[in-house]
Amino acid sequence: MPSPEFLLGIVNALGVFALITLGYSYLLRYTQPGVVRSVAIGLMFGVGACLAIANTTEFIPGLFIDPRAVMLVLAAPFGGLLSAVIAAAIACAARLHEGGVGGPAGAGNIVATALIGVLFARYVIGDARSISIGKLFAMGLASNIPLLFILTVPVPNAAExxxxxxxxxxxxxxxxxxxxxxxxxxxxxxxxxxxxxxxEATTDPLTGLSNRRHFERRVGPLLQQANHQGTPVSLLVIDVDHFKRINDSFGHEAGDTVLVWIAEIVRSQVRGCDIIARYGGEELVVAMPGADSRRAMTVAERIRAVIEAKGRIEPGDGHRITVSIGVSTRLARYADLFSAADEALYAAKRQGRNRVVTEPVAVAQAA
Known part of the structure; x- marks a missing residue:
């Protein structure tokens, strides 16, 4: 029959675990997948295990039991291998600090429990963190296998x-x-x-680029910062030439494939700090912070040339895929920047398409 102290320790530990796991949702929301998130989750589970050890019950002098396994076995499935290693290291340090004849066995128990979580995460659960009740039940039972380390404690009647x-x-x-x-x-x-x-609210579902609303929301602060610092912002407006003819001749599925391909070409030719979006229909836009007119023209011409060189609907087909690009560089409101680039685009269309045209307005000087 478990002692009242043991039962109270279990209740306290589970209450602490419930509070700590609330932090998991915050970590998911405010950190990006990667090392930082894994370290933070590992620390969270490690602290939970330490709190369990702090609420431990001394079964016999030097032999402590507690529900630390709950946090240790969950570390890997919900945080990854690094989280499990960190949690186990923290818990081991706490257990060894407690001392007692069961210290080494307790440390072994901790490592084995974390390892069970790693194995479940790797071979039973996989990448999905939405875990079924059956798998959780199996993992809970398996987390008790390391209790066998009690048998290694050098005390009389260890089996008992x-x-x-x-x-x-x-x-x-x-x-x-x-x-x-x-x-x-x-x-x-x-x-x-x-x-x-x-x-879904910010991304074009076909190309994976930002949609118009998200693009304009991001460009506004960018222009404000550029005006404050006196640095230029360039805008490219890219339009697929004769796109309606592509849809009519080859079908809308072919037209969608062309748009996706052009989006990939544009991605490959711009910088990581540039903002790309599908603005509507067959029109893409690129905002280039800190890029002067010469650099913007160079990038636009490179995009145009790559598309012209590689653009074919079908092998051997005579129909080339080309784009016209309007470029604007200035310190101004977004509406003015876009209007100038759009005018340059229509000038490119009037001049025969498959070309880059820049608006003639010079970059304004910061006051």
Missing amino acids: HFMRAVGPLTVADTLGVLVLGRVLSDAWRAHQSAERLSV
């Missing part, structure tokens, strides 16, 4: 102590993994849904 501890801890750990794992899984699903809605 193991039998006394295994029942209550198995129930507590399995229940903890089920409850907290479900909370984390729900947080992950909510984050994925929010990310998907955000992408």
